[in-house]
Amino acid sequence: MSPATRAVLSLGSNLGDRRATLQGAVDLLSAGEGVTPVTVSPVYETAPVGGPDQGAFLNAVLVVDATVGPKDLLELARSAERAFERVREVRWGPRTLDVDVIAFGDVTDDDPELTLPHPRAHLRAFVLRPWLDTDPGAVLPGRAPVATLLAGVEEADTEGEQELTVREDLRLRLPGEAGRVG
Numbered sequence: 001m002s003p004a005t006r007a008v009l010s011l012g013s014n015l016g017d018r019r020a021t022l023q024g025a026v027d028l029l030s031a032g033e034g035v036t037p038v039t040v041s042p043v044y045e046t047a048p049v050g051g052p053d054q055g056a057f058l059n060a061v062l063v064v065d066a067t068v069g070p071k072d073l074l075e076l077a078r079s080a081e082r083a084f085e086r087v088r089e090v091r092w093g094p095r096t097l098d099v100d101v102i103a104f105g106d107v108t109d110d111d112p113e114l115t116l117p118h119p120r121a122h123l124r125a126f127v128l129r130p131w132l133d134t135d136p137g138a139v140l141p142g143r144a145p146v147a148t149l150l151a152g153v154e155e156a157d158t159e160g161e162q163e164l165t166v167r168e169d170l171r172l173r174l175p176g177e178a179g180r181v182g
């Protein structure tokens with residue numbers, strides 16, 4: 001069997017039943033061929049960054065071990081988006097589900113179809129904060145420790161545009177984990 005590569009996926013939703021969509025995405029991605037789920041982060045409520053006026057997002061990070069390649073993982077991410085009928089209309093506009101590949105092992109690649117790490121991950125508290133929760137020692141390949149990047153984003157965010165709120169009441173679970181209490 002080929003060795004597994006640890007990969008980080010970011011999940012976002014700001015339309016419909018946002019938590020149900022994120023949980024559905026975790027379930028679909030975890031069932032993907034060559035994918036073993038490792039950890040899911042807490043869920044954060046986040047103000048939209050960029051794009052038109054739109055509702056708040058729920059964001060989380062799913063960490064997986066992949067025995068498939070990065071493009072297979074992107075295709076799996078796209079198929080999860082299609083399952084939730086994501087329609088691309090406006091850049092950075094509202095969406096039922098967005099799944100981005102944030103990092104794939106320590107791979108760096110500037111291929112526009114799949115840039116690794118994700119070209120805007122280092123600027124986004126809604127990616128860095130939940131990722132840091134899953135792994136306090138996480139490093140964004142080719143850049144810096146996630147903790148350092150998050151501190152920089154927070155310091156630069158003088159208007160509080162990237163503030164986020166943890167939603168302990170909306171925890172996600174990995175398949176096979178015990179359900180929520182209450």
Ligand SMILES: Nc1ncnc2c1ncn2[C@@H]1O[C@H](COP(=O)(O)OP(=O)(O)OP(=O)(O)O)[C@@H](O)[C@H]1O
Nearest residue numbers: 091092098100101102112113114115116117118120
């Ligand atoms: N690391 C990556 N993860 C996901 N998509 C990527 C990545 N690198 C490049 N892409 C490409 O980016 C294109 C646009 O992706 P998408 O529609 O999800 O963008 P978005 O979520 O609206 O904005 P953003 O890219 O800023 O998160 C896709 O066609 C995809 O091939």
Ligand SMILES: Nc1nc2c(c(=O)[nH]1)N=C(CO)CN2
Nearest residue numbers: 012046047048049057092126
């Ligand atoms: N808060 C928040 N803002 C965004 C998000 C997102 O997931 N959360 N996704 C975007 C494009 O991927 C653009 N802006």
